[in-house]
Amino acid sequence: MTTAIDIADLTLHHPGAEGGSPALSGITLTVQPGESVALLGASGAGKTTLLALCDGRLRGWRGQVSVLDHPLSPDKPPALSARVDTGFIFQEFALVERSTVERNVLNGRLGRMPGLAAFFGHHSAADRAVAYKAMSEAGIADLAHRRVDSLSGGQRQRVAIARCLAQEPKLILADEPVSNLDPARADDILGLITGAARARGVTAIFSSHQPDLAMRYADRVIGLRDGKLQFDRTAAEVSPQDIARIYHEAGSDAPLPPQKPGLRVVT
Amino acid sequence: MRPREASGFTLTLLIAGAVLWAFVSTEVDLARLFSSGPRIAEFLGRMWPPSPEIMSEILKGSAETLRIAILGTLGAVLISVPLGILASETMTPGFIHRPVRTVLALIRAIPLILVAMLMVGAVGLGPLPGIIAVAFHATGMLAKFYAEAIDGVARAPIDALESAGANPLLRLRYAIWPQMAPVVARDTIFRFELNLRESLVLGVVGAGGIGFYIQTYVRSFQYDKAASVTLAVILMVVVIEGFNVALRRRFS
Ligand SMILES: Nc1ncnc2c1ncn2[C@@H]1O[C@H](COP(=O)(O)OP(=O)(O)O)[C@@H](O)[C@H]1O
Numbered sequence: 249m250t251t252a253i254d255i256a257d258l259t260l261h262h263p264g265a266e267g268g269s270p271a272l273s274g275i276t277l278t279v280q281p282g283e284s285v286a287l288l289g290a291s292g293a294g295k296t297t298l299l300a301l302c303d304g305r306l307r308g309w310r311g312q313v314s315v316l317d318h319p320l321s322p323d324k325p326p327a328l329s330a331r332v333d334t335g336f337i338f339q340e341f342a343l344v345e346r347s348t349v350e351r352n353v354l355n356g357r358l359g360r361m362p363g364l365a366a367f368f369g370h371h372s373a374a375d376r377a378v379a380y381k382a383m384s385e386a387g388i389a390d391l392a393h394r395r396v397d398s399l400s401g402g403q404r405q406r407v408a409i410a411r412c413l414a415q416e417p418k419l420i421l422a423d424e425p426v427s428n429l430d431p432a433r434a435d436d437i438l439g440l441i442t443g444a445a446r447a448r449g450v451t452a453i454f455s456s457h458q459p460d461l462a463m464r465y466a467d468r469v470i471g472l473r474d475g476k477l478q479f480d481r482t483a484a485e486v487s488p489q490d491i492a493r494i495y496h497e498a499g500s501d502a503p504l505p506p507q508k509p510g511l512r513v514v515t
Numbered sequence: 516m517r518p519r520e521a522s523g524f525t526l527t528l529l530i531a532g533a534v535l536w537a538f539v540s541t542e543v544d545l546a547r548l549f550s551s552g553p554r555i556a557e558f559l560g561r562m563w564p565p566s567p568e569i570m571s572e573i574l575k576g577s578a579e580t581l582r583i584a585i586l587g588t589l590g591a592v593l594i595s596v597p598l599g600i601l602a603s604e605t606m607t608p609g610f611i612h613r614p615v616r617t618v619l620a621l622i623r624a625i626p627l628i629l630v631a632m633l634m635v636g637a638v639g640l641g642p643l644p645g646i647i648a649v650a651f652h653a654t655g656m657l658a659k660f661y662a663e664a665i666d667g668v669a670r671a672p673i674d675a676l677e678s679a680g681a682n683p684l685l686r687l688r689y690a691i692w693p694q695m696a697p698v699v700a701r702d703t704i705f706r707f708e709l710n711l712r713e714s715l716v717l718g719v720v721g722a723g724g725i726g727f728y729i730q731t732y733v734r735s736f737q738y739d740k741a742a743s744v745t746l747a748v749i750l751m752v753v754v755i756e757g758f759n760v761a762l763r764r765r766f767s
């Protein structure tokens with residue numbers, strides 16, 4: 249694999265918003281295999297849109313996009329066999345609420361099984377082992393037989409992460425995985441996602457609106473504002489001016505936002 | 516007066532007028548009203564003790580009512596699947612699902628007993644008009660429930676499975692089915708219970724089932740036998756209800 253993500257001159261309008269300003273414009277960026285990258289930006293900056301695009305879910309854009317060395321088409325969805333390699337952790341988890349934790353995590357395996365076995369739910373021992381390893385890594389092995397609709401928000405998030413890991417993706421995309429969590433939990437979850445990615449040597453991209461967390465858990469931080477790329481640096485190089493550029497009112501001379509403690513954490 | 520108060524006042528007048536009109540035009544004889552208490556008591560007294568001789572009629576009638584409810588529900592399910600899809604907001608455009616929903620509301624508005632009377636006229640006495648009437652009447656509710664079950668399916672988990680590389684059949688099996696099946700099963704059982712309960716009286720208009728015996732025995736002044744049938748009907752309703760509570764817990 250030469251690149252995990254390679255995007256050149258990307259512009260994207262959402263359907264129905266063709267007249268207005270694009271959700272993403274003039275984006276050019278590359279992500280190397282094995283990197284952990286944070287997409288940083290305020291609400292509406294285009295983080296979800298960029299991640300969904302990399303997951304092969306959006307059509308009608310202009311530019312060149314390739315994911316795991318497969319070029320994406322703006323006209324048709326990628327083959328399911330290619331989609332298995334990209335795991336997505338949805339902001340709202342997107343779990344089957346009435347199914348058990350185990351069933352939801354095994355759902356991550358479906359794309360990697362022979363169709364008939366998948367349909368009848370005949371998971372091989374090796375298959376189950378992958379799913380159970382993902383569950384213990386996410387700390388939910390003891391919840392395996394609980395129904396998802398009986399779980400707390402934090403537990404659901406861990407199920408979503410386990411489903412993604414069970415998929416054995418080469419690229420992990422996580423949309424605002426910690427936006428609704430208190431700081432201690434946020435650290436646990438980002439540590440879990442980036443730690444699991446690093447342990448497997450796979451690429452991870454997560455979006456966030458919290459600069460301190462982005463810099464603490466990512467090797468690289470990409471700043472977005474109004475659909476445009478503002479900066480793209482290693483976590484250590486991100487400056488308070490960079491942060492100001494993505495959060496500050498354009499042209500205003502109000503003071504910079506208070507620095508978060510994480511801003512000075514350089515590892 | 517503000518418009519709201521004005522309309523509230525008009526409404527009060529209208530209701531008072533309607534009550535007055537009902538009293539005056541029905542010529543309620545107060546003496547008769549007061550003497551009807553003892554008469555009802557005496558009537559009930561004649562029903563006691565219930566006659567034990569008609570066990571075979573009760574069994575035969577109950578079995579026929581059960582058959583009408585089962586086949587009527589089956590018919591309603593068969594009609595409700597396509598109509599439910601047509602009435603679903605997520606499956607069809609507004610110019611289809613809106614008129615279909617209106618038709619379903621109209622069907623719900625027609626009482627079962629009325630449909631049954633019409634069907635007896637159309638196809639003759641016996642369980643067949645009962646089955647047709649139940650199927651027709653129940654469709655008004657069941658198709659609406661099915662449409663709601665379809666519309667209640669969350670899109671996100673389906674997309675998530677697609678994102679994980681699951682083909683359409685697997686998405687149906689693991690994302691749509693688990694969301695829909697318990698709802699559809701619960702609604703169908705609920706409607707079956709209503710069908711069974713409502714078809715107990717179908718026999719009164721000649722559309723088959725146990726209600727036929729109540730009508731026959733009351734008309735021929737065999738009140739003890741009518742009482743036995745009534746008790747059997749009450750017992751059936753209680754059993755159905757208990758059964759239903761247990762099942763609904765299973766499909767929550
Ligand atoms: N489905 C959609 N249809 C139209 N506009 C959308 C849609 N989704 C997002 N947008 C718009 O695109 C821009 C980027 O949104 P999004 O990617 O969700 O931002 P973020 O995830 O950074 O908050 C916003 O202006 C948003 O209003």
Ligand SMILES: [Mg+2]
Nearest residue numbers: 295296297424
């Ligand atoms: Mg978002």
